[in-house]
Amino acid sequence: MIEVVPTGAGGAGAQLRLRPPRALTAAQFRALFAALAGAMWLVAGLGWLAGNVFAPVFALLHSAGVALALRWLWRSGERGEDIAIGPGAVEVRRGAESVFRAHPHWVRMRVEGDDGRVMLSSSGRRVEVGAFLGPAERSQLVGCLKEFLAAADRPQPMTQPGSRQ
Incomplete structure:
Protein backbone atom coordinates (compact mmCIF):
# COMPACT_ATOMS: atom_id res chain seq x y z
CA MET A 1 0.00 0.00 0.00
CA ILE A 2 1.33 3.42 -0.96
CA GLU A 3 0.03 6.40 0.97
CA VAL A 4 0.94 9.98 0.10
CA VAL A 5 1.17 11.79 3.43
CA PRO A 6 0.32 15.51 3.49
CA THR A 7 3.33 17.74 4.02
CA GLY A 8 3.72 20.34 6.72
CA ALA A 9 2.65 23.97 6.61
CA GLY A 10 5.35 24.91 4.10
CA GLY A 11 3.92 22.58 1.46
CA ALA A 12 7.34 21.94 -0.09
CA GLY A 13 8.12 18.30 -0.70
CA ALA A 14 6.23 15.06 -0.29
CA GLN A 15 6.22 11.99 1.90
CA LEU A 16 5.33 8.47 0.85
CA ARG A 17 4.43 5.82 3.41
CA LEU A 18 4.84 2.27 2.11
CA ARG A 19 3.17 -0.62 3.92
CA PRO A 20 2.78 -4.27 2.93
CA PRO A 21 -0.76 -5.21 1.95
CA ARG A 22 -2.82 -7.05 4.57
CA ALA A 23 -5.55 -9.48 3.68
CA LEU A 24 -7.08 -9.66 7.18
CA THR A 25 -7.86 -7.22 9.97
CA GLY A 77 2.80 -6.82 8.17
CA GLU A 78 3.72 -3.88 10.42
CA ARG A 79 7.04 -3.22 8.71
CA GLY A 80 7.14 -0.36 6.30
CA GLU A 81 9.15 2.46 4.81
CA ASP A 82 8.77 6.22 4.80
CA ILE A 83 10.26 8.18 1.90
CA ALA A 84 10.47 11.92 2.50
CA ILE A 85 11.32 13.99 -0.57
CA GLY A 86 11.97 17.67 -0.05
CA PRO A 87 13.99 20.44 -1.66
CA GLY A 88 16.90 19.78 0.72
CA ALA A 89 16.97 15.99 1.08
CA VAL A 90 15.57 12.63 0.11
CA GLU A 91 15.37 10.36 3.12
CA VAL A 92 14.32 6.72 3.40
CA ARG A 93 13.37 5.55 6.89
CA ARG A 94 12.56 2.03 8.06
CA GLY A 95 10.99 2.37 11.44
CA ALA A 96 13.02 4.89 13.43
CA GLU A 97 16.21 4.22 11.45
CA SER A 98 17.29 6.37 8.51
CA VAL A 99 18.80 4.06 5.88
CA PHE A 100 19.39 6.59 3.08
CA ARG A 101 19.75 10.36 2.90
CA ALA A 102 20.94 12.50 -0.02
CA HIS A 103 20.27 15.76 -1.83
CA PRO A 104 17.47 15.29 -4.41
CA HIS A 105 19.62 16.66 -7.25
CA TRP A 106 22.02 13.72 -6.88
CA VAL A 107 19.48 10.96 -6.27
CA ARG A 108 18.89 8.58 -9.18
CA MET A 109 16.06 6.09 -9.35
CA ARG A 110 16.44 2.85 -11.30
CA VAL A 111 14.21 -0.14 -11.88
CA GLU A 112 16.31 -3.30 -11.94
CA GLY A 113 15.77 -6.95 -12.75
CA ASP A 114 12.80 -8.88 -14.01
CA ASP A 115 10.95 -8.39 -10.74
CA GLY A 116 11.14 -4.57 -11.04
CA ARG A 117 13.18 -3.74 -7.95
CA VAL A 118 13.15 0.02 -7.31
CA MET A 119 16.57 1.38 -6.30
CA LEU A 120 17.52 4.86 -5.13
CA SER A 121 21.20 5.73 -5.38
CA SER A 122 23.50 8.65 -4.71
CA SER A 123 27.26 8.96 -4.20
CA GLY A 124 27.83 5.22 -4.37
CA ARG A 125 25.13 4.37 -1.82
CA ARG A 126 22.10 2.37 -2.91
CA VAL A 127 18.90 1.34 -1.20
CA GLU A 128 15.99 -0.75 -2.42
CA VAL A 129 12.57 0.68 -1.64
CA GLY A 130 9.21 -1.08 -1.69
CA ALA A 131 10.65 -4.61 -1.73
CA PHE A 132 7.45 -5.95 -0.11
CA LEU A 133 5.13 -4.36 -2.70
CA GLY A 134 3.57 -6.24 -5.60
CA PRO A 135 4.42 -5.51 -9.24
CA ALA A 136 1.48 -3.14 -9.81
CA GLU A 137 2.27 -1.17 -6.65
CA ARG A 138 5.94 -0.95 -7.64
CA SER A 139 4.93 0.60 -10.97
CA GLN A 140 2.81 3.11 -9.07
CA LEU A 141 5.76 3.80 -6.75
CA VAL A 142 8.04 4.46 -9.74
CA GLY A 143 5.57 7.01 -11.10
CA CYS A 144 5.26 8.78 -7.74
CA LEU A 145 9.02 8.85 -7.19
CA LYS A 146 9.69 10.24 -10.68
CA GLU A 147 7.17 13.01 -10.14
CA PHE A 148 8.31 13.93 -6.63
CA LEU A 149 12.05 13.72 -7.41
CA ALA A 150 11.58 15.97 -10.45
CA ALA A 151 9.58 18.48 -8.38
CA ALA A 152 12.18 18.48 -5.58
CA ASP A 153 15.02 19.07 -8.04
CA ARG A 154 13.39 22.16 -9.58
CA PRO A 155 14.81 25.47 -8.35
CA GLN A 156 12.64 27.06 -5.68
CA PRO A 157 11.39 30.60 -6.40
CA MET A 158 13.27 33.30 -4.56
CA THR A 159 11.25 35.65 -2.40
CA GLN A 160 12.10 39.19 -1.44
CA PRO A 161 12.64 39.80 2.25
CA GLY A 162 9.43 41.04 3.77
CA SER A 163 7.26 39.87 0.86
CA ARG A 164 4.39 37.44 1.31
CA GLN A 165 3.43 34.56 -0.90
Whole structure:
Protein backbone atom coordinates (compact mmCIF):
# COMPACT_ATOMS: atom_id res chain seq x y z
CA MET A 1 0.00 0.00 0.00
CA ILE A 2 1.33 3.42 -0.96
CA GLU A 3 0.03 6.40 0.97
CA VAL A 4 0.94 9.98 0.10
CA VAL A 5 1.17 11.79 3.43
CA PRO A 6 0.32 15.51 3.49
CA THR A 7 3.33 17.74 4.02
CA GLY A 8 3.72 20.34 6.72
CA ALA A 9 2.65 23.97 6.61
CA GLY A 10 5.35 24.91 4.10
CA GLY A 11 3.92 22.58 1.46
CA ALA A 12 7.34 21.94 -0.09
CA GLY A 13 8.12 18.30 -0.70
CA ALA A 14 6.23 15.06 -0.29
CA GLN A 15 6.22 11.99 1.90
CA LEU A 16 5.33 8.47 0.85
CA ARG A 17 4.43 5.82 3.41
CA LEU A 18 4.84 2.27 2.11
CA ARG A 19 3.17 -0.62 3.92
CA PRO A 20 2.78 -4.27 2.93
CA PRO A 21 -0.76 -5.21 1.95
CA ARG A 22 -2.82 -7.05 4.57
CA ALA A 23 -5.55 -9.48 3.68
CA LEU A 24 -7.08 -9.66 7.18
CA THR A 25 -7.86 -7.22 9.97
CA ALA A 26 -6.80 -7.85 13.57
CA ALA A 27 -10.29 -9.14 14.43
CA GLN A 28 -10.22 -11.50 11.45
CA PHE A 29 -6.80 -12.82 12.57
CA ARG A 30 -8.24 -13.54 16.03
CA ALA A 31 -11.26 -15.26 14.46
CA LEU A 32 -8.94 -17.33 12.26
CA PHE A 33 -6.94 -18.43 15.32
CA ALA A 34 -10.14 -19.26 17.21
CA ALA A 35 -11.41 -21.37 14.30
CA LEU A 36 -8.12 -23.23 13.87
CA ALA A 37 -7.62 -23.81 17.60
CA GLY A 38 -11.28 -24.78 18.07
CA ALA A 39 -11.06 -27.37 15.31
CA MET A 40 -7.84 -28.75 16.79
CA TRP A 41 -9.34 -28.98 20.29
CA LEU A 42 -12.46 -30.68 18.91
CA VAL A 43 -10.37 -33.33 17.18
CA ALA A 44 -8.18 -33.65 20.28
CA GLY A 45 -11.26 -34.11 22.46
CA LEU A 46 -12.55 -36.83 20.18
CA GLY A 47 -9.13 -38.47 20.23
CA TRP A 48 -9.05 -38.30 24.02
CA LEU A 49 -12.50 -39.92 24.21
CA ALA A 50 -11.22 -42.66 21.90
CA GLY A 51 -8.34 -43.35 24.28
CA ASN A 52 -5.48 -41.15 23.03
CA VAL A 53 -4.30 -39.51 26.26
CA PHE A 54 -1.68 -37.45 24.40
CA ALA A 55 -4.20 -35.71 22.12
CA PRO A 56 -4.81 -32.72 24.49
CA VAL A 57 -1.05 -32.21 24.90
CA PHE A 58 -0.64 -32.22 21.13
CA ALA A 59 -3.58 -29.79 20.80
CA LEU A 60 -1.98 -27.46 23.33
CA LEU A 61 1.37 -27.51 21.48
CA HIS A 62 -0.36 -27.11 18.14
CA SER A 63 -2.42 -24.14 19.38
CA ALA A 64 0.72 -22.46 20.73
CA GLY A 65 2.51 -23.03 17.39
CA VAL A 66 -0.40 -21.61 15.39
CA ALA A 67 -0.61 -18.61 17.74
CA LEU A 68 3.12 -17.91 17.33
CA ALA A 69 2.93 -18.26 13.55
CA LEU A 70 -0.04 -15.92 13.25
CA ARG A 71 1.61 -13.41 15.61
CA TRP A 72 4.79 -13.47 13.51
CA LEU A 73 2.71 -13.03 10.35
CA TRP A 74 0.86 -10.05 11.84
CA ARG A 75 4.10 -8.41 13.02
CA SER A 76 5.70 -8.83 9.59
CA GLY A 77 2.80 -6.82 8.17
CA GLU A 78 3.72 -3.88 10.42
CA ARG A 79 7.04 -3.22 8.71
CA GLY A 80 7.14 -0.36 6.30
CA GLU A 81 9.15 2.46 4.81
CA ASP A 82 8.77 6.22 4.80
CA ILE A 83 10.26 8.18 1.90
CA ALA A 84 10.47 11.92 2.50
CA ILE A 85 11.32 13.99 -0.57
CA GLY A 86 11.97 17.67 -0.05
CA PRO A 87 13.99 20.44 -1.66
CA GLY A 88 16.90 19.78 0.72
CA ALA A 89 16.97 15.99 1.08
CA VAL A 90 15.57 12.63 0.11
CA GLU A 91 15.37 10.36 3.12
CA VAL A 92 14.32 6.72 3.40
CA ARG A 93 13.37 5.55 6.89
CA ARG A 94 12.56 2.03 8.06
CA GLY A 95 10.99 2.37 11.44
CA ALA A 96 13.02 4.89 13.43
CA GLU A 97 16.21 4.22 11.45
CA SER A 98 17.29 6.37 8.51
CA VAL A 99 18.80 4.06 5.88
CA PHE A 100 19.39 6.59 3.08
CA ARG A 101 19.75 10.36 2.90
CA ALA A 102 20.94 12.50 -0.02
CA HIS A 103 20.27 15.76 -1.83
CA PRO A 104 17.47 15.29 -4.41
CA HIS A 105 19.62 16.66 -7.25
CA TRP A 106 22.02 13.72 -6.88
CA VAL A 107 19.48 10.96 -6.27
CA ARG A 108 18.89 8.58 -9.18
CA MET A 109 16.06 6.09 -9.35
CA ARG A 110 16.44 2.85 -11.30
CA VAL A 111 14.21 -0.14 -11.88
CA GLU A 112 16.31 -3.30 -11.94
CA GLY A 113 15.77 -6.95 -12.75
CA ASP A 114 12.80 -8.88 -14.01
CA ASP A 115 10.95 -8.39 -10.74
CA GLY A 116 11.14 -4.57 -11.04
CA ARG A 117 13.18 -3.74 -7.95
CA VAL A 118 13.15 0.02 -7.31
CA MET A 119 16.57 1.38 -6.30
CA LEU A 120 17.52 4.86 -5.13
CA SER A 121 21.20 5.73 -5.38
CA SER A 122 23.50 8.65 -4.71
CA SER A 123 27.26 8.96 -4.20
CA GLY A 124 27.83 5.22 -4.37
CA ARG A 125 25.13 4.37 -1.82
CA ARG A 126 22.10 2.37 -2.91
CA VAL A 127 18.90 1.34 -1.20
CA GLU A 128 15.99 -0.75 -2.42
CA VAL A 129 12.57 0.68 -1.64
CA GLY A 130 9.21 -1.08 -1.69
CA ALA A 131 10.65 -4.61 -1.73
CA PHE A 132 7.45 -5.95 -0.11
CA LEU A 133 5.13 -4.36 -2.70
CA GLY A 134 3.57 -6.24 -5.60
CA PRO A 135 4.42 -5.51 -9.24
CA ALA A 136 1.48 -3.14 -9.81
CA GLU A 137 2.27 -1.17 -6.65
CA ARG A 138 5.94 -0.95 -7.64
CA SER A 139 4.93 0.60 -10.97
CA GLN A 140 2.81 3.11 -9.07
CA LEU A 141 5.76 3.80 -6.75
CA VAL A 142 8.04 4.46 -9.74
CA GLY A 143 5.57 7.01 -11.10
CA CYS A 144 5.26 8.78 -7.74
CA LEU A 145 9.02 8.85 -7.19
CA LYS A 146 9.69 10.24 -10.68
CA GLU A 147 7.17 13.01 -10.14
CA PHE A 148 8.31 13.93 -6.63
CA LEU A 149 12.05 13.72 -7.41
CA ALA A 150 11.58 15.97 -10.45
CA ALA A 151 9.58 18.48 -8.38
CA ALA A 152 12.18 18.48 -5.58
CA ASP A 153 15.02 19.07 -8.04
CA ARG A 154 13.39 22.16 -9.58
CA PRO A 155 14.81 25.47 -8.35
CA GLN A 156 12.64 27.06 -5.68
CA PRO A 157 11.39 30.60 -6.40
CA MET A 158 13.27 33.30 -4.56
CA THR A 159 11.25 35.65 -2.40
CA GLN A 160 12.10 39.19 -1.44
CA PRO A 161 12.64 39.80 2.25
CA GLY A 162 9.43 41.04 3.77
CA SER A 163 7.26 39.87 0.86
CA ARG A 164 4.39 37.44 1.31
CA GLN A 165 3.43 34.56 -0.90
